[in-house]
Amino acid sequence: MYRIITSILIISFLSCKHEPSLHPQRKDIVETVYASGKILADSEYYSYALSGGTIVKKLIKEGDQVNKGQLLYIIKYDAPGARVDAARSNFNLAQSNMSDNSRLLTDLRLTIQNAALRFTNDSLQYTRLKNLMEHDIGTQSNLDNAYTNYLIAINLRKSARERYFAALNDLRVNVHNTQSQLTNAKTELENYFIRSNTNGTIYQTFKEEGEAVRNNDPVALLGKARKRIIRLAVDQQDIDKIRTGQQVLLKTDITGDSIYKALVTKIYPVMNESDQTFRVDAQFSDTTLQSYIHSSVEANIIISQKKQALVIPKEALNNGDSVLVVQQSKRRTIPVQTGIRTLDQVEILQGIDESTAIVIPIKK
Secondary structure (H helix, E strand, C coil): CHHHHHHHHHHHHHHHHHHHHHHCCCCCCCEEEEEEEEEEEEEEEEECCCCCEEEEEECCCCCEEEECCCCCEEECCHHHHHHHHHHHHHHHHHHHHCCCCCCHHHHHHHHHHHHHHHHHHHHHHHHCCCCCCCCCCCHHHHHHHHHHHHHHHHHHHHHHHHHHHHHHHHHHHHHHHHHHHHHHHHHHHHHCEECCCCCEEEEEEECCCCEEEEECEEEEEEEEEEEEEEEEEEEECCCCCCCCCCEEEEECCCCCCCEEEEEEEEEEEEECCCEEEEEEEEEEEECCCCCCCCEEEEEEEEEEEEEEEEEHHHHHHEEEEEEEECCCCCEEECCCCCEEECCCCCEEEECCCCCCCCCCHHHH
């Protein structure tokens, strides 16, 4: 039994002897969050065809600067153009029928005037005969006929007025309807003329003259070249560390190992459920860089950094934020307070100093 115990102690001593130890060091430390993504143009969007047909004019090429409303493509528009002409003719006719020279309204106004003249004449005749009958002059039959003509004149005058205002209302409705038809026809025709929605740069075109295009087919990619957006995907476990204004160091596929600086400008609150990431936008600090877009990027977002921090290797830190140290030839576990953490280093705020000998446990 004594020999067995002695052997165990010797093995334990040798094991302790071969475990590496080190002292904390002063170093500059930076905590970062990794993100990947791509570069987009500011206000980047695809211009789409709103009607199907054949491209008859292409008025742009890659690299062109365009203004809002500028014409990009023209689709063959014979049929919608004819519909606009027909709608315009109907609208002009409706307006003509409402004008002072309208034949219909002129005839109806004359009918009102004639009815008014007859009413005046029959009213005077009836009044005259009625006055004579009060003096026993004339006959009752003549008075009755005059009264009948008087009532007819009243009805004719009323009917003439009603027909005039009914016709006027119909003409107004017709003007409104034909105007709406003309507006709709113009809107349909305008869909055959593809225009830019904003000031910007033509990055890519997808259609040439003579090619067929369908409704909602993309025809061009546009955006603002002066400012680019770096769209990054940040893991859900790290998103709570991200703040606007944080510095971003990134590399692109196009420029190889060159490091560029950017700043976080926007954090989107909705998670992409397909890859469990959040969208974070950044902008280049240097606006003179080449305006390449859709290039993939790998980025490190700087969360915190400190110069001459007291650091130890990450493998020297035990669970529960403690370290194994050697004091007076004995090993003991000491709790520590940690700060910045990177992939391979941990900042120590309290618990040990540069003179502390730390044992790095050998992983089995």
